Amino acid sequence: xxxxxYISAAVAILSTMMVITRFNIIHALLYLVVSFLSLxxxxxxxxxxxxxxxxxxxxxxxxxxxxxxxxMMLNLKGDAIDQEREWLTPQVWVGPAILSFILFAELVYVLxxxxxxxxxxxxxxxxxxxxxxxxxxxxxxxxxxxxMLLMAGIVGxxxxxxxxxxxxxxxxxxxxx
Amino acid sequence: xTEPINPWFIIGGVLAGLLTVAPGLIWFERRLLALWQDRxxxxxxxxxxxxxxxxxxxxxxxxxxxxxxxxxxxxxVIAPAIVAITVLMSFVIVPFAxxxxxxxxxxxxxxxxxxxxxxxxxxxxxGWASNNKYALLGAMRGAAQLISYEVFMGLSLMGVVLLSGxxxxxxxxxxxxxxxxxxxxxxxxxxxxxxxxxETHRLPFxxxxxxxxxxxxxxxxxxxMKFGLFFVGEYLGITLISALVVCLFxxxxxxxxxxxxxxxxxxxxxxxxxxxxxxxxxxxxxRYDQLMEFGWKIILPITLLNxxxxxxxxxxxxxxxxxxKF
Amino acid sequence: xxxxxxxxxxWNLKFVILTSMFSILQSxxxxxxxxxxxxxxxxxxxEKVKLPARWRGRIVLTRxxxxxxxxxxxxxxxxxxxxxxxxxxATEDENGRRYPEFFRIxxxxxxxxxxxxxxxxxxxxxxxxxxEMGEYNRQNLVYEKEDLxxxxxxxxxxxxxxxxxxxxxxxxxxxxAENEEPPLDIKSLEP
Numbered sequence: 291x292x293x294x295x296y297i298s299a300a301v302a303i304l305s306t307m308m309v310i311t312r313f314n315i316i317h318a319l320l321y322l323v324v325s326f327l328s329l330x331x332x333x334x335x336x337x338x339x340x341x342x343x344x345x346x347x348x349x350x351x352x353x354x355x356x357x358x359x360x361x362m363m364l365n366l367k368g369d370a371i372d373q374e375r376e377w378l379t380p381q382v383w384v385g386p387a388i389l390s391f392i393l394f395a396e397l398v399y400v401l402x403x404x405x406x407x408x409x410x411x412x413x414x415x416x417x418x419x420x421x422x423x424x425x426x427x428x429x430x431x432x433x434x435x436x437x438m439l440l441m442a443g444i445v446g447x448x449x450x451x452x453x454x455x456x457x458x459x460x461x462x463x464x465x466x467x
Numbered sequence: 468x469t470e471p472i473n474p475w476f477i478i479g480g481v482l483a484g485l486l487t488v489a490p491g492l493i494w495f496e497r498r499l500l501a502l503w504q505d506r507x508x509x510x511x512x513x514x515x516x517x518x519x520x521x522x523x524x525x526x527x528x529x530x531x532x533x534x535x536x537x538x539x540x541x542x543x544v545i546a547p548a549i550v551a552i553t554v555l556m557s558f559v560i561v562p563f564a565x566x567x568x569x570x571x572x573x574x575x576x577x578x579x580x581x582x583x584x585x586x587x588x589x590x591x592x593x594g595w596a597s598n599n600k601y602a603l604l605g606a607m608r609g610a611a612q613l614i615s616y617e618v619f620m621g622l623s624l625m626g627v628v629l630l631s632g633x634x635x636x637x638x639x640x641x642x643x644x645x646x647x648x649x650x651x652x653x654x655x656x657x658x659x660x661x662x663x664x665x666e667t668h669r670l671p672f673x674x675x676x677x678x679x680x681x682x683x684x685x686x687x688x689x690x691x692m693k694f695g696l697f698f699v700g701e702y703l704g705i706t707l708i709s710a711l712v713v714c715l716f717x718x719x720x721x722x723x724x725x726x727x728x729x730x731x732x733x734x735x736x737x738x739x740x741x742x743x744x745x746x747x748x749x750x751x752x753x754r755y756d757q758l759m760e761f762g763w764k765i766i767l768p769i770t771l772l773n774x775x776x777x778x779x780x781x782x783x784x785x786x787x788x789x790x791x792k793f
Numbered sequence: 794x795x796x797x798x799x800x801x802x803x804w805n806l807k808f809v810i811l812t813s814m815f816s817i818l819q820s821x822x823x824x825x826x827x828x829x830x831x832x833x834x835x836x837x838x839x840e841k842v843k844l845p846a847r848w849r850g851r852i853v854l855t856r857x858x859x860x861x862x863x864x865x866x867x868x869x870x871x872x873x874x875x876x877x878x879x880x881x882x883a884t885e886d887e888n889g890r891r892y893p894e895f896f897r898i899x900x901x902x903x904x905x906x907x908x909x910x911x912x913x914x915x916x917x918x919x920x921x922x923x924x925e926m927g928e929y930n931r932q933n934l935v936y937e938k939e940d941l942x943x944x945x946x947x948x949x950x951x952x953x954x955x956x957x958x959x960x961x962x963x964x965x966x967x968x969x970a971e972n973e974e975p976p977l978d979i980k981s982l983e984p
């Protein structure tokens with residue numbers, strides 16, 4: 291079980307790096323999907339199948355599909371790839387890379403020194419009932435807040451997408467201006 | 468069926484069975500369509516024309532495997548594989564008979580939903596990589612349709628999950644011993660069936676392909692076995708949805724004792740495959756915006772209502788309402 | 794306004810669910826019933842298709858009732874043919890009777906329009922209700938005169954061109970044809 295964990299973790303890291311370095315945005319998004327899938331596998335292995343399934347359904351299955359949907363409509367070919375290539379110069383990515391490497395080193399240090407890494411993989415399974423209980427028990431506030439946020443999003447989307455009813459004919463409209 | 472069967476046997480059996488059923492369905496569909504159109508259909512090669520499947524397969528294998536020079540090669544090759552893989556993966560959680568299941572995941576249905584949402588990528592990527600305007604149009608329609616109908620698909624299943632109290636399909640089938648869920652969850656059944664048809668983009672809802680408007684849509688640039696994989700994926704998808712309808716609403720392998728459970732399961736599944744084909748024979752294709760409107764304005768409220776009503780009834784039955792303090 | 798919209802949505806819902814669902818189920822049921830209807834298919838190689846007598850199929854050259862060739866080599870069929878698939882060469886026998894030396898139809902070009910039959914003044918060339926002439930070798934579709942000639946009179950039995958035409962050939966002088974009077978002696982003073 292451990293070896294599969296390490297394999298999928300490595301796949302997750304590699305594919306995430308590929309996401310950043312691809313010039314073709316669809317290829318980058320494909321690597322993002324792979325990264326989500328490997329993350330879901332990690333979740334599955336460490337005993338959270340519910341989170342794994344939701345990760346795939348929501349992130350890989352719905353959100354990235356929507357992003358790809360939008361990008362397909364933008365028709366980014368040729369020129370856009372060249373533009374990306376121009377933008378991604380070493381002087382752009384060196385700074386953030388160093389900073390995140392420092393963070394990574396700190397993370398490794400924390401994991402190595404504390405007892406987080408010592409216990410190995412947990413064996414108990416978090417089933418959907420437990421997820422539901424914790425969501426609607428101790429974390430009820432978070433659920434309510436995110437529900438409100440989503441509601442605001444829906445109302446906003448409705449407002450943006452609403453079509454105004456035209457009363458004046460367009461010829462008359464021009465005359466008025 | 469007391470001692471567990473070797474899982475490798477089950478995996479091999481399921482794979483072999485499905486990969487014979489999928490091309491077999493081509494023959495089955497052509498015969499049934501002919502039956503409903505006052506024809507005979509393929510009846511020359513072999514008994515009842517069964518060997519027409521072999522002829523089709525040989526033809527597909529020996530066609531030129533053409534990758535257009537303007538296509539995005541890597542993605543173009545990956546796309547047809549995705550559909551076959553995801554549908555085959557979904558069969559992992561289908562219980563064919565007591566104990567005959569590849570792996571009894573405790574998130575069974577969620578796994579199926581995850582895999583079917585991944586299946587949307589085959590259409591999107593296939594259409595995008597073809598670099599052809601019709602294919603792209605098909606891909607965009609496909610993406611929108613699959614995402615929308617996945618929402619209703621998940622929601623329509625939740626009633627069954629509430630009633631049985633489990634995501635595992637084996638538990639769901641076992642809990643239908645008293646009554647099939649089609650009776651209390653009739654609305655769930657209808658909406659799941661509609662969403663399933665849209666999810667496999669079968670004929671009333673074959674808007675991503677739409678032969679007459681989009682010249683086969685997302686797979687118009689595909690030939691040979693790459694097209695064959697899309698084809699097999701579609702038929703496997705029909706089988707999957709039929710099998711799931713049977714498991715979730717029609718008691719899976721349950722049935723009177725004179726036939727073995729596996730036979731009951733296959734019989735029921737084929738009834739629903741026949742229903743899919745009957746739909747193809749009798750329904751016209753809706754317009755794209757009609758499809759989306761139907762989904763969001765009719766099916767979504769119905770499924771939500773169904774879910775809420777089911778939850779309330781269950782809550783009242785369990786007596787938990789009395790304990791709520793306002 | 795809002796109320797109206799909501800009402801419309803509910804009405805729409807009711808309309809769609811009751812009316813169109815019923816009509817969908819009804820049409821599915823009607824299609825299903827076709828299972829028990831008679832098949833329209835003709836199982837071709839075993840069961841032959843019944844063709845009408847004027848069906849335009851394979852082209853044949855017919856004969857007189859006395860088994861002489863009807864074709865007089867007038868080239869009208871070749872001239873009428875829109876795809877130029879007919880070629881022939883006229884010649885005369887010792888009696889002065891014209892006949893084609895060779896007569897060739899390339900059926901890989903022929904479009905079975907029947908113009909040759911219409912053009913023919915002697916009912917010699919005819920299209921008959923037969924279409925089973927598939928070949929593996931394209932060259933085999935070029936029919937020579939011996940392939941085209943049949944020992945029969947085709948669609949016009951009893952018609953004999955030289956018996957009704959006023960032309961003199963060996964064995965039949967002017968005025969000897971059917972319904973023909975002997976030629977007038979224009980030098981005579983008798984009425």
